[in-house]
Amino acid sequence: MRWAIGLLVGALLAGCSGPAAPKSGDGAAGATIVHGKTDGGTTFVRNYNVLGPATDKAPNMELVYEPLMRVDYGDGGVVKPWLAESWQFAEAGKLLTIKLRTDVTFSDGKKFTADDAVYSLGLPIEKPDFSIAGITYKSVAKVDASTVAVRFGEPSYATLNQFANILLPMVPKHIWSTQNLNSWTNPDPVGTGPFTLGEFKPQQITLKARTDYWGGKLPMSTYKIIPTSPDALKAQLLKGEVDWASNSWANGEKEYVAKDPDKHLYQLYSNGGAMSVLFNTAKPPFDDVHVRRALAMTIDRTAVVTTLQRPGTEAGPTGLSEQLFADWLDPAYKGTVQKVDATAAKAELAAGGWTVEQGALVKDGKRYQPSILFNADWGWGNYADILINTWKQSLGLQVKGAGQPSAGYYDKQNLGQFDLVAASTGGSGVYGVYRFLSSTYRTPIGKSATLNQGRWNDPATDAVIAAMQRTDDVEQLKTLGRQLQKIVVDKVPFSPIYNNYYFVEINATRWTGWPTPAEFDHIPFVGMGPDTILTLLGLQRRGS
């Protein structure tokens, strides 16, 4: 189905001559920016119960409700202020005092105060089923009208980014505390963000810009969200019906940018994560570092990114992208992409006492024929084939492909029912990327784990992760981060293949002033919370 649509649209885009003129007749309503949303189905549901556990809430709530902090992806994933002005850790990282901005109001005119922050942060504690953001603090208390104190059970410098999670936004206590949150859909949201809900239709949402937003004056009066499909979106962008979208476009350079390089922008921003092969280190043969190394050495990363049509996006051996972690990356690993090295890989196998016989790994008379699990819904079959072929050619090892739709894929992955699995790794900051390797997240095979699905169990790793949690000293964090990088490269709990990206499509016919991947202090990705707001604040109408 999907492929068929893709094929057709691909064909029609290739044959399409030049972009159509943008929709005219906008007139006075020209101060509108249109966002084409591709991952929300055909209709929207009016559900602004933003802290509830729904995954399909009304879109772009981050323009209405804001978090206390933001993650600066332009700067190694460091946490920066947003509704919080500043903060300070005390008691060895167990007490966090947050100072709030004093110039923030909700869209109903009421001031945003410590009471609202205490209520919002306290809700997940009071109602664990509303703890969708996965908080780690134990209690919240008001210090004064603009200060709150958050208590942790353990030193928690490293988990500051939970306050930057858009799933943990500040909501007005005076409205929320009077509602039954298990049945309230919050149809008319009131938040601190730059927009209020104008008109809600299942097929189009219009947000209205506030004139009293603390962050400044927005250049547009309305923000329109329309549901669309990834394939229809391409046509809409070419026609200029959509200004801004977030979707990958495999051949975007040729099909989109080339038609009008000034106005058709297709941008990739590293999200700090990578697509990696996770080894199931809880069972043979992947409990042996030699086997892991040998397989990591014989992954043809370049062939994979070529097939993806994203040249130059091979992941380095640490899994940290250079676009994001330039200052954090150990210089020894900068600019390195592992090349296929069959000789070294065979030497590794020999060093571990392994032989390959009839396509299987053999040691002490036991044969292992591994399989690689991947998500078939992501169309990952092609890339799995590349891996499988390279392993066969360089090692003679016959790995079986085990594609699963999302449902089975996540289950098998979480239960540890795999040998190798192609999975996303990543997070914000170096700690965020690697923390899943902590043995505290490890469960026996057959018992579900949402982190550490590879069942990595290494005291050295645990020690560094624990040390990172106990400090907010940047230099020390960098040193610890490099120790973790070395562990990942040497012991290979997982092997990164290619970097993952935020994909941004822009038709800059009506709005200019967009960040570029070469120069950005925030990512113009819709849905990134404060970053989305920063992008909107920085735009200008073309010709004005």
Next chain:
Amino acid sequence: MRLAFLARRLGFYLAAAVAAIGLNFLLPRLMPGDPSSAIVEELERVSGQQVPAETLMSIRAIFGNPSDNLAQQFVDYARQLSHGDLGVSVVNFPVPVADLVLQALPWTLLLVGATTITAFAIGTLLGVVAGWKAGSRFDAILTPFTTFLSSVPYFWVALLALWVFGFVLGWTPLSGGYDADLPQGFSFAYAVSVLHHGLLPAATIVFSAFGGWLLGMRNMTVTTVREDYVLLAQAKGLSPRRVMFRYAARNAMLPSFTGFAMALGGVVGGALLTEIVFSYPGIGYLLYEALQKRDYPMMQGVFLLITLAVLLANLVADLAYVLLDPRIRAKG
């Protein structure tokens, strides 16, 4: 006699409904995966980060743990249903499933209902004409052509239509059920936009569906025209049109009529592919999404609706048959 027949049929349909509810409960639970992990997966996709274990536990707290006792789950489910409560959608918590279904249902009823009736009318009419003079030029061209049409996959037709009329020519919108810039309501402009958006999906459904009706009707007509009572009618000198419709077609239509009743029941289920290709906001799409995201309550709500609609349509067809075909009564 007739009452006994009715009671038997009603009993059958009641049993079928109960069985349907049971299956409806069981099937999604036999599928791989559970809603909690579906939510986690979705959250990971949205946030681009791995979700902590604490979150999964809190999600399980709301939507139930799939490892709970199945019997207990069924009791809960039946109790809920008896209150007319279809439950709360998992992915849209806390929006009730009934609200979502009610939002999508009119679009599907309108689109699929109208096209089912149109396709049936066109197909049946042409079928009678083709079958009445089997072997005529009309029949010789139309029938093979229709056979060809019936064998073309529907989604291919829909995609091609979308490409040609929606993208290349720009005559019809690319997606949606109405022009969202217009105020919703019973205005002329709004009605026009609904028709405009529905045109292409409707046309593709009729285009792909009428052939089936035509072939069935043609073949039945071919058989019927050789019956003695048709010959007798002709011999009596009745007008050919009268013979064709009142004598031949009326009897030839019986099997088609059953099919039609069942198709009407299926209307509620929507035209899944149509709604996906044209991003049409109906029940089909709702079901598609529910399946993808393992939204058990939503799946069950939609399945239940579809099953009951089909059962109801069959019941109506059964009853209408009693009126249409005297032989049923005699045998009953």
